[in-house]
Amino acid sequence: DAGITQSPRHKVTETGTPVTLRCHQTENHRYMYWYRQDPGHGLRLIHYSYGVKDTDKGEVSDGYSVSRSKTEDFLLTLESATSSQTSVYFCATAGGARNQPQHFGDGTRLSIL
Amino acid sequence: GENVGLHLPTLSVQEGDNSIINCAYSNSASDYFIWYKQESGKGPQFIIDIRSNMDKRQGQRVTVLLNKTVKHLSLQIAATQPGDSAVYFCAEDFSGGGADGLTFGKGTHLIIQP
Numbered sequence: 001d002a003g004i005t006q007s008p009r010h011k012v013t014e015t016g017t018p019v020t021l022r023c024h025q026t027e028n029h030r031y032m033y034w035y036r037q038d039p040g041h042g043l044r045l046i047h048y049s050y051g052v053k054d055t056d057k058g059e060v061s062d063g064y065s066v067s068r069s070k071t072e073d074f075l076l077t078l079e080s081a082t083s084s085q086t087s088v089y090f091c092a093t094a095g096g097a098r099n100q101p102q103h104f105g106d107g108t109r110l111s112i113l
Numbered sequence: 114g115e116n117v118g119l120h121l122p123t124l125s126v127q128e129g130d131n132s133i134i135n136c137a138y139s140n141s142a143s144d145y146f147i148w149y150k151q152e153s154g155k156g157p158q159f160i161i162d163i164r165s166n167m168d169k170r171q172g173q174r175v176t177v178l179l180n181k182t183v184k185h186l187s188l189q190i191a192a193t194q195p196g197d198s199a200v201y202f203c204a205e206d207f208s209g210g211g212a213d214g215l216t217f218g219k220g221t222h223l224i225i226q227p
Contacts, residue, residue, distance in 0.1 A: 004156075042202065099145040104158070
């Protein structure tokens with residue numbers, strides 16, 4: 001979607017290294033989300049944010065942390081990457097918490113060797 | 114991503130025919146539903162949504178039908194085109210949930226035959 005930029009788009013790194021993925025939005029949306037998408041699992045929520053410095057865990061939060069210091073930026077950090085975290089990561093934003101569509105970026109393909 | 118279509122149910126239709134993609138949702142308390150389209154290498158793209166106080170909603174070439182009795186949602190695409198080839202999945206918003214309320218289905222891979 002226009003207005004949501006994820007960086008980097010592709011990354012290859014080694015087990016044990018820290019990795020940070022960035023999501024930047026220009027929609028001024030309050031709610032932001034990080035998902036991972038793996039074959040056979042669909043989209044699974046990692047963490048989400050309901051405002052600046054307000055975040056909460058999702059379904060698969062172990063091994064991940066997030067930060068949101070500005071409305072427009074939501075960072076996802078893998079503290080010590082493992083091969084099980086090889087995946088495609090999507091950021092999404094929404095203008096409201098309920099009964100609102102989430103709009104997605106084009107993803108980051110992360111490979112951990 | 115590129116592998117999003119693997120391990121998914123597949124629907125193959127002829128170009129120009131109508132497509133119907135089905136979704137069974139899980140929670141009878143869900144009150145809002147969305148259909149997304151995901152092309153290879155891209156993020157999910159919003160297509161159309163419907164609230165539980167409606168049975169049908171139409172967009173451009175797409176129609177969503179909601180049957181709350183059997184917890185079933187369908188997406189109809191009229192006169193399918195090659196650009197409609199993608200993975201389609203539904204999402205439901207559980208009315209008792211918080212800000213993390215959307216639950217996503219695994220999807221159906223739509224293939225358009227020339």
